[in-house]
Amino acid sequence: PGIAVDLAMGLGENSTFLINCGWKVLGVDISSVAIKKATRKSPEVLAIIADLDTLLFTQNSVNLILNFYYLNRKIIPWFKNLIKPGGYVLLETLTIPMLEKKPEIPVEFLLRTGELRELFSDWNILDYREGWYKSSSSNSKSIASIFAQDRF
Numbered sequence: 001p002g003i004a005v006d007l008a009m010g011l012g013e014n015s016t017f018l019i020n021c022g023w024k025v026l027g028v029d030i031s032s033v034a035i036k037k038a039t040r041k042s043p044e045v046l047a048i049i050a051d052l053d054t055l056l057f058t059q060n061s062v063n064l065i066l067n068f069y070y071l072n073r074k075i076i077p078w079f080k081n082l083i084k085p086g087g088y089v090l091l092e093t094l095t096i097p098m099l100e101k102k103p104e105i106p107v108e109f110l111l112r113t114g115e116l117r118e119l120f121s122d123w124n125i126l127d128y129r130e131g132w133y134k135s136s137s138s139n140s141k142s143i144a145s146i147f148a149q150d151r152f
Contacts, residue, residue: 010031012037023064025046030049057081093116101140113130116145127147
């Protein structure tokens with residue numbers, strides 16, 4: 001455990017899990033409604049209402065970056081600056097094949113096949129998966145997931 005940042009934290013389920021595991025968590029989301037619900041559930045989360053396009057972090061300030069179901073290609077390059085040497089990123093989001101089930105999703109919010117691995121090619125990739133997987137609601141979704149460590 002150390003300091004984790006949960007980007008686009010939503011209702012804070014992942015933040016709550018990390019807090020229960022002993023982490024200190026900074027949660028960021030643009031929705032004040034989501035932040036209020038998340039902090040009601042887990043008052044220990046240091047939550048910030050912010051736009052990730054404009055938010056600035058201190059360099060080498062966190063041990064873990066969580067990024068679930070929010071794709072912003074502009075922020076991925078600054079993960080290297082945000083993470084402490086040897087820190088980790090856990091990222092999962094939808095991929096283009098998801099359009100088969102949900103054609104209304106804007107394509108710019110979906111990863112191309114193999115794109116996530118390419119975005120983290122200079123990291124030590126500890127785990128990677130891509131394809132169709134069952135979700136908690138027992139529906140399947142097309143995702144790419146990566147667990148990577150900074151090559152310090």
